[in-house]
Amino acid sequence: MISLEELAQEAAEGDKGAFARIYEALLEPLYRYFYWNLSSREEAEDLTQEVFVRCLTHLDAFDRRKASFKSWAFRIAHNLLVDNLRRGRRRAGEEISAELESDQPAVGESLEEEERRRALRECLLELPSLQRQVLIMKYFADMGNEEVARVLGKTTGAVNALQHRALRKLGGVLDERGWH
Numbered sequence: 001m002i003s004l005e006e007l008a009q010e011a012a013e014g015d016k017g018a019f020a021r022i023y024e025a026l027l028e029p030l031y032r033y034f035y036w037n038l039s040s041r042e043e044a045e046d047l048t049q050e051v052f053v054r055c056l057t058h059l060d061a062f063d064r065r066k067a068s069f070k071s072w073a074f075r076i077a078h079n080l081l082v083d084n085l086r087r088g089r090r091r092a093g094e095e096i097s098a099e100l101e102s103d104q105p106a107v108g109e110s111l112e113e114e115e116r117r118r119a120l121r122e123c124l125l126e127l128p129s130l131q132r133q134v135l136i137m138k139y140f141a142d143m144g145n146e147e148v149a150r151v152l153g154k155t156t157g158a159v160n161a162l163q164h165r166a167l168r169k170l171g172g173v174l175d176e177r178g179w180h
Contacts (some may be wrong), residue, residue, distance in 0.1 A: 004069035012059040023052055026070065029141040030077055036136045037081055039121055047084060051077045071150040074143065078133070078151050116179070123173040131166035133158055 006024060010018035034044035054076050055062075062072050135153060137141050137143045142169045144171055145149075 001088045005064040008059060008062055008064070008069045012062075020055060022055070022069070026073055029070075030073065031079055031144070033074070033141040034081065035123065035138055036082070036124065036140045037132075037177045044085070047077070047080050050080055050157075054080075067150050068147060070143070074137065074141065074147065074151045119177065119179055120174075122145070123170055123177065123179075126173050127166055127169055131162050131169065135166050135170065138163060 002021075004022055007018040007022050007025075027048065031044050031048045034047045035041065038044055038047075044179070051073060055073050058076075062069060066072075077128070124135065127135070130152070134148055134151060137148045137151065138145070143158045145156050145163070148154075149156045152159070
């Protein structure tokens with residue numbers, strides 16, 4: 001199986017099919033990262049596409065000696081998210097928007113699953129931003145601790161500690177709300 005780094009090299013050399021394979025591999029994790037941070041499908045889709053545009057236009061800046069391609073792409077995603085939040089489109093910790101309240105469950109998703117997803121998102125918003133980022137990257141974007149550490153500019157040990165504290169706090173918040 002060819003690595004993302006090898007695909008990036010091929011894409012940089014003009015292979016459009018290689019970039020399509022990168023897109024297929026990272027689309028879902030990037031989308032979930034944005035979706036769980038922003039609670040908006042439309043914004044998640046827009047920012048996910050922006051990551052791919054930036055990756056494609058800056059392929060020559062990717063250095064596989066410094067980071068994996070996935071870490072590099074998620075660093076771009078993280079920077080876009082921070083910029084988005086700074087612009088005030090969405091603020092971490094805000095109440096779930098009326099737009100989200102009116103969202104219909106995804107195809108095949110029961111109302112109970114939709115309620116659990118909303119409740120988890122509300123609970124995640126009660127975590128400090130860095131702890132929330134660690135959990136979303138690890139559990140919704142399928143990243144390992146080393147990748148998360150590179151994206152956030154932290155050590156792996158710091159990510160482990162943040163994850164441990166976040167899970168403990170999240171468990172407490174879920175218990176308080178009756179979601180055992």
